[in-house]
Amino acid sequence: MRLYHSPTSPYVRKVMVTLHETGLLPQVELIPVQGTPVDPGTMPVDHNPLGKIPALEIDEGTAIYDSRVICRWLDDRSDAGLYPAGPALWQTLTLEATADGILDAALLMVYEWRVRPEDRRHSPWVEGQWGKIARALDALESRWMAHLTGPLNIGQIAVGCALGYLDFRHSDRQWRADRPHLAAWEADFSDRPAMQATRPPQA
Numbered sequence: 001m002r003l004y005h006s007p008t009s010p011y012v013r014k015v016m017v018t019l020h021e022t023g024l025l026p027q028v029e030l031i032p033v034q035g036t037p038v039d040p041g042t043m044p045v046d047h048n049p050l051g052k053i054p055a056l057e058i059d060e061g062t063a064i065y066d067s068r069v070i071c072r073w074l075d076d077r078s079d080a081g082l083y084p085a086g087p088a089l090w091q092t093l094t095l096e097a098t099a100d101g102i103l104d105a106a107l108l109m110v111y112e113w114r115v116r117p118e119d120r121r122h123s124p125w126v127e128g129q130w131g132k133i134a135r136a137l138d139a140l141e142s143r144w145m146a147h148l149t150g151p152l153n154i155g156q157i158a159v160g161c162a163l164g165y166l167d168f169r170h171s172d173r174q175w176r177a178d179r180p181h182l183a184a185w186e187a188d189f190s191d192r193p194a195m196q197a198t199r200p201p202q203a
């Protein structure tokens, strides 16, 4: 298997953590790529027409993409059990969607200052993205702690990667303020060997 990879992508990190937790990492070759929405650069557009990573080549010429698809495919090939059976599955998938939504908004904020020309930036739009993140973090703090502290699942991995990305790119926003339960959870979860092994490089 070949994983199109960047050490700073939080969606790639979800896949990398899943590879560690499922024990499948030795089966994967990492292919470094980079690009942005305005310049696909070396992104694997032949494998993912959206020009995004992660994309995983599972066979010569066959690729799957989007971290949600890849993580579920990997879990299916292991006994890690990251997707609980029964009604809890929908909670887990909703938790993952919440974390991915944090990432989507956080990445758009990064693109706004790294990709968009300075004279065309629109701060209400940026603050609107942060508003989505803040509401999602409040929901995690008030409604999701029980699910976060249960057996390891893909929702927890996604939340761990989302919080790690906020520390990496948006540390000035101080997401831990007024969210003590989530902060304590993150301190514990980020100690997992899979999280330690996949920390983004210092900017």
Ligand code: GSH
Pocket (backbone or CB within 6 Å): 008, 009, 010, 011, 012, 035, 036, 037, 038, 050, 051, 052, 053, 054, 065, 066, 067, 068, 100, 107
């Ligand atoms: N929903 C996708 C997933 O979960 O895999 C999002 C992937 C994504 O946006 N990846 C970023 C990317 O490839 C890297 S962090 N951006 C390039 C672009 O949008 O053109």
